Amino acid sequence: MDEPALHPDLEPIAFLLGTWAGEGEGDWPSSGPFRYGEEMSFEQVGVVLAHPLGIVEVAEGSVSANAIDVASTAVAITGTGSPVTELRRRFELEGNVLRYELEMAMREVPLTRHLKGELKRAMPAEER
């Protein structure tokens, strides 16, 4: 099925569309540092980000030609979701490399960098 045309409001962040793969490193007080492999796909889903772990974020911030910087203005959690209070994300595209960072705060844990990753395009956007 053909994808609908991109909404003009999403043009500034269209550079994310497609599938990316690479590696990252993370940290959290309960686990200590860890490394992970990752494949990430961006499709047109609107502006609200919902996670299967029971967290929904609304984030606002700034967008430039190759970077996105956002901080949560609202975080809603289900009864069983972890008590996350704040999330900040930064994405930066340099050539074919997409770098990102995620900072997170939880009840009783101040804002801490949870993840940092470096991904490369795994599939061109037009072949998804």
Ligand code: HEM
């Ligand atoms: C590549 C993606 C991610 C990896 C590999 C990862 C990995 C981890 C690890 C290893 C822990 C420590 C768990 C423990 O001590 O038992 C953790 C904790 C946590 N992560 Fe992530 N994480 C990822 C993405 C995210 C995202 C996107 C969110 C939220 C939007 C998130 C929310 C949390 C929360 C809330 C905790 C603390 C859980 C608690 O103490 O109740 N993580 N994560």
